[in-house]
Amino acid sequence: MSMTYIASDTHIARNHERTPVSTTTDDVQPTPVPTRGLAAALDFAATSHGRAVLVMLAFCLIAFLPGFFQIPPVDRDEARFAQATKQMVESGEYVDIRFQDEVRYKKPVGIYWMQAVAVKTGEALGLPKARTTIWLYRLPSLIGAIGAVLLTYWAALAFVARRTALLAALMMASSVLLGVEARLAKTDAMLLMMSVAAMGAMARVYLSCRRTPERAVGWQQPAIMWTALAGGVLLKGPLILMFVGLTALTLSIADRSVRWIGKLRPFAGFAWLIVLVLPWFIAIVAKSGDSFFVQALGHDMLEKITSGQEAHGAPPGLYLLLFWVTFWPGSILAGLAAPTIWMARREPGARFLLAWLVPSWIVFEAVMTKLPHYVLPLYPAIAILIAGIVEGRGLYSKAWMVRGTVGWFLFPAVIAVAVPVGFFILNRDLGLIAWPFAAAALIFGLFAWWLYEVDGAERALLRGMAASVFIAITVYAVTFPMLPALFPSALVAENVRATGCASPQLASTYAYQEPSLVFLLGTETRFTDGAGAAEFMNGGPCRFALVDTRSERSFVQRADSVGLRYSLSQRIDGFNISNGKPFAMAVFRPAAP
Numbered sequence: 001m002s003m004t005y006i007a008s009d010t011h012i013a014r015n016h017e018r019t020p021v022s023t024t025t026d027d028v029q030p031t032p033v034p035t036r037g038l039a040a041a042l043d044f045a046a047t048s049h050g051r052a053v054l055v056m057l058a059f060c061l062i063a064f065l066p067g068f069f070q071i072p073p074v075d076r077d078e079a080r081f082a083q084a085t086k087q088m089v090e091s092g093e094y095v096d097i098r099f100q101d102e103v104r105y106k107k108p109v110g111i112y113w114m115q116a117v118a119v120k121t122g123e124a125l126g127l128p129k130a131r132t133t134i135w136l137y138r139l140p141s142l143i144g145a146i147g148a149v150l151l152t153y154w155a156a157l158a159f160v161a162r163r164t165a166l167l168a169a170l171m172m173a174s175s176v177l178l179g180v181e182a183r184l185a186k187t188d189a190m191l192l193m194m195s196v197a198a199m200g201a202m203a204r205v206y207l208s209c210r211r212t213p214e215r216a217v218g219w220q221q222p223a224i225m226w227t228a229l230a231g232g233v234l235l236k237g238p239l240i241l242m243f244v245g246l247t248a249l250t251l252s253i254a255d256r257s258v259r260w261i262g263k264l265r266p267f268a269g270f271a272w273l274i275v276l277v278l279p280w281f282i283a284i285v286a287k288s289g290d291s292f293f294v295q296a297l298g299h300d301m302l303e304k305i306t307s308g309q310e311a312h313g314a315p316p317g318l319y320l321l322l323f324w325v326t327f328w329p330g331s332i333l334a335g336l337a338a339p340t341i342w343m344a345r346r347e348p349g350a351r352f353l354l355a356w357l358v359p360s361w362i363v364f365e366a367v368m369t370k371l372p373h374y375v376l377p378l379y380p381a382i383a384i385l386i387a388g389i390v391e392g393r394g395l396y397s398k399a400w401m402v403r404g405t406v407g408w409f410l411f412p413a414v415i416a417v418a419v420p421v422g423f424f425i426l427n428r429d430l431g432l433i434a435w436p437f438a439a440a441a442l443i444f445g446l447f448a449w450w451l452y453e454v455d456g457a458e459r460a461l462l463r464g465m466a467a468s469v470f471i472a473i474t475v476y477a478v479t480f481p482m483l484p485a486l487f488p489s490a491l492v493a494e495n496v497r498a499t500g501c502a503s504p505q506l507a508s509t510y511a512y513q514e515p516s517l518v519f520l521l522g523t524e525t526r527f528t529d530g531a532g533a534a535e536f537m538n539g540g541p542c543r544f545a546l547v548d549t550r551s552e553r554s555f556v557q558r559a560d561s562v563g564l565r566y567s568l569s570q571r572i573d574g575f576n577i578s579n580g581k582p583f584a585m586a587v588f589r590p591a592a593p
Contacts, residue, residue: 046163067476075578079515110234137185144190145182155200168387195377209260226269230276329464441470485574507536511548530554
């Protein structure tokens with residue numbers, strides 16, 4: 001039985017018309033029945049690039065906006081990035097990067113500039129309290145996530161037909177990990193966008209050289225690639241260079257040729273990259289000497305390679321385990337697609353995508369420090385590979401492999417159980433308002449699983465995508481905003497501001513040193529012991545102390561010794577999601593005269 005994978009060598013030269021590559025297997029799926037429902041909507045969207053873009057934009061907004069505006073600052077990375085940006089805006093210093101009095105040289109300046117533009121724009125538009133409005137800082141991530149989805153579609157068009165490219169892009173938009181990163185004010189969604197742009201441009205050059213070697217390659221694709229690389233370097237340092245470098249090295253070894261690399265204009269391109277990134281690097285060196293490179297390359301990058309930085313160490317294989325959740329719902333088809341992908345590995349398109357994916361994945365598995373978002377720039381390659389197999393009806397249908405499609409039901413089931421349990425533990429209710437959305441996710445996941453062999457993989461995947469949207473609504477739009485105990489800093493800030501002080505200041509004991517507290521209550525927020533908190537309060541009006549139970553005795557003793565008059569404002573109980581520990585502290589305020 002013949003099976004289609006991805007576009008042939010004449011694909012680019014024939015205006016993106018798909019000419020199949022065929023292999024042979026006895027374990028492929030039967031031809032699905034005529035399209036209807038969600039699949040028919042996909043057909044309609046794929047009739048033109050304009051419709052495809054509109055559908056992708058609409059889906060991204062539906063998938064990414066739930067909770068985007070409501071969720072308070074999340075510790076720790078988001079709050080650190082946002083606070084460093086806020087200090088830039090406060091000080092007008094846009095070269096140096098600081099968190100309170102400490103330099104923050106782990107990452108370059110790109111994301112801070114983008115966030116600062118968003119905040120300044122909010123202020124210019126008259127948005128109240130723009131500098132502590134966290135969703136403004138998240139806008140670059142939202143733009144990056146949407147841009148990454150659109151660029152996945154663009155990159156996929158180098159390999160597959162329009163409809164298949166659209167499926168790959170929607171797979172990225174519905175993935176759990178990108179949904180998380182779209183809602184966090186940090187670098188990874190924007191880095192993903194730059195990575196897809198660079199790899200998509202590189203793919204077009206490579207495939208053109210393989211398919212029509214006599215055809216000249218213009219400057220457009222190399223310019224896109226090198227500009228995107230410069231953007232990635234300014235966002236997260238040399239990481240993006242690893243993706244491109246390892247891909248080029250792997251392809252050159254596999255093809256036994258490096259001639260195609262010349263078409264990337266490496267000398268002119270690298271010079272252009274230097275022109276774009278060098279001004280800020282010169283400015284930061286002039287400001288800090290070699291401190292930036294010592295911290296960014298020495299302390300941050302090398303420590304992540306050799307040790308589990310910030311307690312995030314893990315053995316090889318962790319990313320493979322996390323993949324089944326972080327790339328859900330697309331991950332459910334990965335195992336069924338893998339044998340066919342391996343069979344097609346010598347086809348130029350498959351070879352490029354595997355070169356994009358496999359070497360960098362191995363590096364990430366070997367590095368000691370492991371965080372789920374590190375592998376995100378590799379997910380578009382997986383999405384394009386799976387989409388090509390789905391549209392080519394090349395998924396394996398062995399019974400033991402098909403049983404894995406129960407994952408479309410299991411993940412929503414876990415969410416449906418976890419949500420009421422979380423509500424009961426933290427709110428002492430069952431969170432009934434979240435149930436309809438969780439039930440919808442469960443139903444779509446159930447149908448994706450049950451009807452997989454009846455309706456085919458594509459419809460099952462589309463139902464999984466619908467389930468992903470309802471999970472996002474359940475978790476981000478309903479559960480998180482209705483469980484304020486998960487965000488203690490927001491509760492503390494609300495309590496302090498309710499006193500009516502125009503410029504309140506806070507000292508917290510060392511038991512709670514989260515950056516979200518600094519972001520919400522000001523750069524002058526201090527962290528000290530119980531006695532230090534009492535001395536801080538005694539230093540002037542509108543000063544508050546956040547004291548844990550173990551430090552209360554020393555706070556009281558010091559307050560009595562300095563003659564501080566104070567009162568208990570509120571005891572706050574919650575849960576610190578950054579370290580997984582309960583939060584129980586008291587807010588003390590100056591006593592009324």
